[in-house]
Amino acid sequence: MKNNQNVCFVLGSFPPLFTGAGQQALSLAKELKKQGVNVFVITTKAGACQKEEDIEGIKVYRLAVNSSPCNKGLDFAPKIFVALFQKRRQYDIVHIHGACTPFTYAAILAARLFGKKIVVKLTLFGDDDPYSLSQRRCGKIFLRVLSWVNRIIGLSEVFRHSYLKTGLPSKAYSQIPNGVDTQKFSPLESLEQKQKSKKQLGFDLNCKILVFVGAICKRKGVDFLVDVFSRVAQNDQSVSLVLVGPVEDEDYLTEIKQKVHQWGGDKRLVFIGKTDNVEDFLKIADVFVFASLREGFPNALVEAMACGLPVVVSNIQGITEAIVASGQEGFLIPPGDSAAFTVALTKLLSNEKLASQMGGQARRKIEKKFSISSVAERYLLVYNDLLGVKLYE
The missing domain is CATH 3.40.50.2000 (Glycogen Phosphorylase B;)
Incomplete structure (x- = not known):
């Protein structure tokens, strides 16, 4: 199988910051890299983190943003648009982690304008699942932008039910759970x-x-x-x-x-x-x-x-x-x-x-x-499908 995908992960927080979404993104990026995918990350800069650094073999670009939780997403949105423009020749797919912040929609718009495939992973039920988003003040706008996404990833059945309630196209939905590194997380032998x-x-x-x-x-x-x-x-x-x-x-x-x-x-x-x-x-x-x-x-x-x-x-x-x-x-x-x-x-x-x-x-x-290797393989199938890559050549 040939894996020639170039994927840009976009998310609000990434290690060493302690968030579940960030830790999961790092684990997935490392496993995808093992399987031949070129992955890099664009995220926010916090504390003493460098603007560009290597985290466990993954290239990370950090954008300085307002530290206030209320303004962080708004500040990140225009900067992620510019960053995706500047790096547009380095990726074929934009993989966005989370769907409830302004930067999500800026990244979707940028990827659409630059002719890239878009994957959005939903991360918190009751917050960024499609039905919950549709109930917000700008719900119709959120759903309209999500309709431009090539593939939306839900973590479990509740996300699928939420997705289908909104009338978004069923063919654009895939269900993939989070994975765990079963070598790192394993019982002691005695x-x-x-x-x-x-x-x-x-x-x-x-x-x-x-x-x-x-x-x-x-x-x-x-x-x-x-x-x-x-x-x-x-x-x-x-x-x-x-x-x-x-x-x-x-x-x-x-x-x-x-x-x-x-x-x-x-x-x-x-x-x-x-x-x-x-x-x-x-x-x-x-x-x-x-x-x-x-x-x-x-x-x-x-x-x-x-x-x-x-x-x-x-x-x-x-x-x-x-x-x-x-x-x-x-x-x-x-x-x-x-x-x-x-x-x-x-x-x-x-x-x-x-x-x-x-x-x-x-x-x-x-x-x-739930092993991270099997989860990464399922993402590979999604990437291949979006790019029209034949599994075996």
């Missing part, structure tokens, strides 16, 4: 290795670890997780909750710490913050917990499952239920049901055999359905 890693990371060898990965914010339901943890921890003195990810709201974090302090659990609630080694904490954990209220496709969930962890997660219709079979790889809990969440955690923490069985099933499911 209990001895797990104990050694625990010690290296500063954890007691006998502690049981609940782990959450994601931004520390209200949408991710971290306060709910901490409330559930307080119930479990007061009945099991060996349990700790480890929170891995950047803090989006310092006041929110302070409230969480105060709650834990009230029952004396300060030393058992561990804040890791942003780290480039998320997998290290997943590999030493016993259960992955996730209580997000709204998602597109939770990367942290599939990464945890790839590491062989049983999971206890909120049942977000069409999202988490498309990944986890409750009772097989873990438990799906009705959102906000702290009692059911507590029961599920207690069951897994008190039954090592059950936890091991569910963790093993989780790993096998990820290898079969």
Whole structure:
């Protein structure tokens, strides 16, 4: 198979910034490059990042924008248009990650004017899925611009239903989930290795670890997780909750710490913050917990499952239920049901055999359905189709 595609990824944030969409874009870009696709990225510049740099083998161009969240998208829009014009001979396809910001539509317009193929990946249900976009003040305009897109990618069935409700052409829709690097995110080979890693990371060898990965914010339901943890921890003195990810709201974090302090659990609630080694904490954990209220496709969930962890997660219709079979790889809990969440955690923490069985099933499911290599192959089929490339020559 010949892969001669030149693809420009466009997105608002990219590593080293900690966002699920950015991390997924990097993983996909690396895998596409392995399969012969020339991929480069245009994104925003933040902090000490260079205007041009190489991130794990992927060329990244960063555009300086207003740092205010309200103005960032508006500032990025005209700059992305100019950048796509300047680099128009370097790409055949513009692959845009996210559909709810001004730069999305600037990139679509630019690609259309320059005669390039356009792929838009939807990233957050309830935010940038087509039906949600159609309900906004300029909904008809959004849908009109989306009708110019050659292929829209949804992450699960709920995105497809949303897409079809708007009357956009069904032939322009493809469904491809996010993928995970199953080599990077994999279980440790033995209990001895797990104990050694625990010690290296500063954890007691006998502690049981609940782990959450994601931004520390209200949408991710971290306060709910901490409330559930307080119930479990007061009945099991060996349990700790480890929170891995950047803090989006310092006041929110302070409230969480105060709650834990009230029952004396300060030393058992561990804040890791942003780290480039998320997998290290997943590999030493016993259960992955996730209580997000709204998602597109939770990367942290599939990464945890790839590491062989049983999971206890909120049942977000069409999202988490498309990944986890409750009772097989873990438990799906009705959102906000702290009692059911507590029961599920207690069951897994008190039954090592059950936890091991569910963790093993989780790993096998990820290898079969959500590996980044298989996801990249599906994107290759989309790119080939848009460019009229014969698969075998």
